[in-house]
Amino acid sequence: MxxxxxxxxxxxxxxxxxxxxxxxxxxxxxxxxxxxxxxxxxxxxxxxxxxxxxxxxxxxxQYLMTRRIERAMTLLRRGDLSVTDVCFEVGCSSLGTFSTRFTELVGMPPSVYRDRASDAPAGLPACISKQITRPIRNREAVLPVRN
Structure with a gap:
């Protein structure tokens, strides 16, 4: 019992x-x-x-910030909002904290991500794009093998 x-x-x-x-x-x-x-x-x-x-x-x-960064990535890929607008849209109140967390999870600052996302191939289905761009914490990232 x-x-x-x-x-x-x-x-x-x-x-x-x-x-x-x-x-x-x-x-x-x-x-x-x-x-x-x-x-x-x-x-x-x-x-x-x-x-x-x-x-x-x-x-x-950490889970909350991961969700916010995932949504921010989607908004930045769209390209019609500034990084500051995206920061506040996803619920962050500090641009500095947002940028720091974004860089930690994605590996690059949000402005660089936005610029690179505009160079991405057009027509990639959103479900595939979301899956391959999902943020991972640095400790989970696979480090490249160096010879």
Whole structure:
């Protein structure tokens, strides 16, 4: 019976973590912080951060920034908005923080990404473009082999 209640508790907690993840996916452009996310599922911010990282491999803040950068990449590829406009459109309030995080995840500053995206082949389906341009954290990037 104790095992059953432990399993039920874990399932409940996973459901709450999924709720947080879904909220970040939906509301990435809104001002979100870990405290607000934790309040939404009746957890402490510390517990939410630890459990979220354990289940998804990154903190809620890192996940939020990844979603924002993914959306920013799409907007920058479109080419009709400035980097500053994109920054605020995706919910970042600091151009400096946005540029730093963008560079960390994508490997180049947003202005360089925007310029290179305009040189990309036309007609590439959006689903393929999104898949091959998905940001990855530097620790996940494959380093080139040097001879």
């Amino acid at each position: 104790n095992s059953l209640s432990a399993d039920a508790q874990r399932l409940r907690e996973l459901t709450l973590l999924r709720r947080v993840k879904d909220r970040i996916d939906r509301e990435y452009a809104q001002p979100l912080d870990v405290e607000a996310l934790a309040r939404g599922v009746a957890m402490s911010s510390g517990h939410l951060s630890r459990r979220f990282r354990a289940e998804y491999g990154e903190s809620p803040y």
